[in-house]
Amino acid sequence: MSQERMVGPLDRSIGYTLKQAATAENVAMDSELRPLGLTVSQYSCLELLRQNPGTSNAELARGAFVTRQSMNEVLRGLQERGLVARADTVAQGRARPAELTPAGQSLVVEASRAVARVEQRMISSLSESDRGRLLGDLKSLIESLS
Amino acid sequence: MSQERMVGPLDRSIGYTLKQAATAENVAMDSELRPLGLTVSQYSCLELLRQNPGTSNAELARGAFVTRQSMNEVLRGLQERGLVARADTVAQGRARPAELTPAGQSLVVEASRAVARVEQRMISSLSESDRGRLLGDLKSLIESLS
DNA sequence: TGACTCATGTCAGTATCCTGACACATAATG
């Protein structure tokens, strides 16, 4: 008779703790990126372009887990600052590939180092095998929700 | 000579995968809560009040990982909908304790069941020991960043 | 060919969350 389970104590909940961890990561990244004049979203865009030059706006949006509209605005801001270049005409299709300018390239290197330090600090208390296992568990969560 | 490490491939990055998992969780929760007329933030507020009646706005904000200002707005919306009640005068101090109304109580029960189903689905592929270990690892990440 | 589907880019409007600022209440400290 409607005896369905509800959410239990939050400090025992993986979902709640997952959100807490993601928030902590976001705060830590923000405090490192702010001095470089970048938001987390802007950095995400630049990092994706660093690792995969020529990515389109829609692909960047998926990679940063935001909508096309949001990424479009991010991309436009970076373009106005001369960090990213997009071809205004394209030979095939509708997607316009984006690339880093030299200025964007050197800035993302700085930012990427700062973020790498955050990640190293974040996982500093885990062993190498812990890290591999944790990565796999997180991917399991994602897979189960998809 | 500035040989500092940058962020590696994203599918090997715990930080990136953590964000991806948190986003997937948020999307799944949103799609379950939307039919009940609740946003994730509104649900978070109600769930915190369900598990800890009489919590103040500032405490709720910390528990939901948002600012006092944001939570204040959430709380006001819930109050206007008759789901939450706050004493307008208080005997001691400045904090005004909030509580669920009967309507809020029955709605949060529905919402909490829906969210519990999401969490069960999310962790369905992990064993009991996996879950305990994952929870500990996530807490380690948080602790290392604090 | 023409209709349909799908992915993309973009505009407009809205919702949500943030930072900055100020006032009030309490406790600690000189």
Next chain:
DNA sequence: CATTATGTGTCAGGATACTGACATGAGTCA
């Protein structure tokens, strides 16, 4: 007692991300 520090509630403004909508280009299929 006065001052300071800390925690709280709230107002104002701005930044960011979202939903909805529309047009464009490419592929599919009757």
